[in-house]
Amino acid sequence: AQSVTQPDIHITVSEGASLELRCNYSYGATPYLFWYVQSPGQGLQLLLKYFSGDTLVQGIKGFEAEFKRSQSSFNLRKPSVHWSAAAEYFCAVEGNDMRFGAGTRLTVKP
Amino acid sequence: DAGVTQSPTHLIKTRGQQVTLRCSPKSGHDTVSWYQQALGQGPQFIFQYYEEEERQRGNFPDRFSGHQFPNYSSELNVNALLLGDSALYLCASSRGGSLNTEAFFGQGTRLTVV
Numbered sequence: 001a002q003s004v005t006q007p008d009i010h011i012t013v014s015e016g017a018s019l020e021l022r023c024n025y026s027y028g029a030t031p032y033l034f035w036y037v038q039s040p041g042q043g044l045q046l047l048l049k050y051f052s053g054d055t056l057v058q059g060i061k062g063f064e065a066e067f068k069r070s071q072s073s074f075n076l077r078k079p080s081v082h083w084s085a086a087a088e089y090f091c092a093v094e095g096n097d098m099r100f101g102a103g104t105r106l107t108v109k110p
Numbered sequence: 111d112a113g114v115t116q117s118p119t120h121l122i123k124t125r126g127q128q129v130t131l132r133c134s135p136k137s138g139h140d141t142v143s144w145y146q147q148a149l150g151q152g153p154q155f156i157f158q159y160y161e162e163e164e165r166q167r168g169n170f171p172d173r174f175s176g177h178q179f180p181n182y183s184s185e186l187n188v189n190a191l192l193l194g195d196s197a198l199y200l201c202a203s204s205r206g207g208s209l210n211t212e213a214f215f216g217q218g219t220r221l222t223v224v
Contacts, residue, residue, distance in 0.1 A: 004152075041217070042217055043200055043202075043215030043216050043218055044153070044200065044202075044215040045215070045216045046212055046213065046214075049212070058172070090152050090153070092152075094153075095165075096142070096166075097155045097168050098145075098155045099155070100145075100152030100153045100154070100155075101152050102150075102151055102152050103111055103150075103151070103152050
């Protein structure tokens with residue numbers, strides 16, 4: 001079965017700084033990969049997804065992610081972070097079912 | 111468009127009781143998936159319903175069951191509640207009976223078992 005690892009439980013960045021959230025997956029075939037964001041008390045919102053094709057994927061809110069098969073990674077990036085980006089971020093992989101990582105909590109310092 | 115709506119928003123139950131959670135999918139969606147999110151964890155896939163049948167199931171015991179109605183709404187039932195069932199239960203809707211399409215999530219039902 002597939003699995004997802006998000007190595008960073010908590011990341012703090014300064015407002016305006018760049019951001020990279022790490023995601024590593026394990027799956028025998030070509031995976032379908034997703035990044036979701038969850039604000040406190042809210043459901044999950046899809047930021048972007050990768051199914052095939054171009055390995056650099058653009059999403060909503062200025063986020064992008066790069067699929068690297070050789071590293072089994074799908075890291076999420078944003079060039080400049082606004083305070084409103086503070087939330088929990090989840091990477092997910094779909095294989096036999098949908099598996100989510102444990103999440104990375106993002107704090108943005110003013 | 112109301113999006114995905116779940117009810118109730120909060121619920122407290124006693125060990126051994128049974129609970130039913132409800133989900134109405136986003137307009138135009140015919141597929142409903144349920145997830146359990148324990149505190150500090152990522153969501154765990156419970157099962158997916160499409161065309162009123164359970165299509166896929168995660169690693170959850172038979173105490174967890176569900177139903178989908180002709181109007182595509184869905185219920186999640188949990189029997190013989192355990193303290194460990196305390197979690198946020200999320201419903202997601204999508205189209206076409208597949209997981210690999212964009213899923214829209216509701217705000218969840220917070221279940222506390224005491």
